[in-house]
Amino acid sequence: MIKNIIFDFGDIFINLDKIKFANELQKLGISQNDNTFTPILNEYEMGLISTEDFINYFKEKLQVSSHEIKKAWNCILLDFPIERLKFIKKLAKQNKHRLFLLSNTNDLHISWIQNNWGMDLYNEFKTCFEKFYLSHEIHLRKPNNNIYQFVLTENNLQANETLFIDDTEENTSAAAMLGIHTWNLIPKKEDVVDLFTKNHI
Structure with missing residues (x-):
């Protein structure tokens, strides 16, 4: 029972829109088929690093703005x-x-x-x-x-x-x-x- x-x-x-999410991350240079960023993504999901450190990591690695990162990251969320x-x-x-x-x-x-x-x-x-x-x-x-x-x-x-x-x-x-x-x-x-x-x- x-x-x-x-x-x-x-x-x-x-x-969720997982397809759009994957596409927007791909535009930034984050491929879900590439395990390069898996450790940092998992750490962030477990709250082991701050949002500020997470964003700064990708700003440095990918040469993109905070706005671009947040926009791509949150595009997965729908109604x-x-x-x-x-x-x-x-x-x-x-x-x-x-x-x-x-x-x-x-x-x-x-x-x-x-x-x-x-x-x-x-x-x-x-x-x-x-x-x-x-x-x-x-x-x-x-x-x-x-x-x-x-x-x-x-x-x-x-x-x-x-x-x-x-x-x-x-x-x-x-x-x-x-x-x-x-x-x-x-x-x-x-x-x-x-x-x-x-x-x-």
Whole structure:
């Protein structure tokens, strides 16, 4: 029986444009097929370096402006469909499951979301969850198994009573290895609001 649900953020609640993101980074000289920048990207996602240091690193390496970096970096973020907010608010109100958010999210992205949505909407969304875990705040990232173990241990969750929903197969596969039930949601083909109607629980 599923008692706990752990949700990803991007392409589960807020829509993402990963193709545009890859293209805009490519224009700056950051290829997702090139592992040169992977260490710095992972460090930033885990909050191990500051936004200022992150931007300065690419300004020096690529000879681009702060504005160009921020614009390219945030172009991945799109809209937050209202039906998804209604869904998670209803689920929280029912109080039948413990709800958690677990996202690989960095400081620039969460700052953009807070500014774009406004803090009232952001907090309205955030309070639907018992815990709201962002990788740059807990210094862990998916798909490393220690991030899943951290959430299970800190909240006394049993893996076989927990469902994890994420749009990235690498992340759900890692969680499944710990015995967590998973739904690798396919964006544009599936929607989190269909969690119960499509028999994922």
